[in-house]
Amino acid sequence: MIVFPNAKINIGINIIDRRPDGYHNIETIFYPLPIYDALEALPGDELTFNSSGLEIPGRIEDNLCIKGYHLIKKDYDLPPVNIHLLKHIPIGAGLGGGSANAAFFIKLINNLFSLGLTTIQMLDYARQLGADCAFFIENKPLFAFEKGDQFESIKLDLSKYKIVLVMPPVHVSTGEAYRGVRPSLVKDSLYDLILEPIQEWKHFIKNDFEESVFKNHPSIRGVKAALYEAGAIYASMSGSGASVFGIFEKTPDLSELEKTNQVFY
DSSP, rough: OEEEOOOEEEEEEEEEEEEETTTEEEEEEEEEEEOEEEEEEEEEEOOEEEEEEEEOOOOOSSSHHHHHHHHHHSSSSSEEEEEEEEEEEEETTOOOOHHHHHHHHHHHHHTTOOOOOOOHHHHHHHHHOOOTHHHHHHHHOEEEEEEEEEEEOOOOOOOEEEEEEEEEEEEOOOOHHHHHHOOOOOOOHHHTTSOOOOGHHHHHHHHHHHHHHHHOOHHHHHHHHHHHHHHHSEOOOESSSEEEEEESSSOOOHHHHHHHHHEEO
16 A cells, blocks of 8 residues: 655744743644655565665664554554655655654554544554654644644645745754744734735744754755745745745746755745
């Protein structure tokens, strides 16, 4: 059985305060993006994981799909599976690719072995694997809060716009990004600000990671500026970076950015 995990972007991120468990309370808008990996799992003689495409760092046993398998196996008598991941979503980009793989793997295993898991059960498994994994279970625009794993539904449809993603040749670790932010309470919640006309978002909706990340990696700031110069209605870094997206009314000419960056239309 094969599934196609997709990326996401964050439209705004407010870092509100640090939690006793070491995480931060945040609020953000998650929005699905049609950039895909391909994930396949089939019954096998032993549990295996292999990948192709972009190189995946770290140990196999730390991969979220493997962790997801063991998590579900605690409650269900799962047979071994052979997992193959074709990696296309940029890694370390703030696009949630690893989280998407984990959530789609939960849904795949549920269907492959007819476990009958409810959405609530799958959300619970996903939350144990990572803060934003749960978003990809329902995989629709959501307002996220607390650790980024609690949700409220929102009405947000950007289908009439063109979302362009730029991935510069820069790596930003999540730890580095969080060390640079100063948590603060917000006056106006993103839950309300997202209702403003998209043409006004650049005046009200911000990503708290940008200030420190741009300081350390000015090339990312340059990508955002270039997107606005190309006519973006709204542009922002996604997550803790390094990717930057722009929302346009029509497909822009980004030939200059394409010379030194990976661009997804």
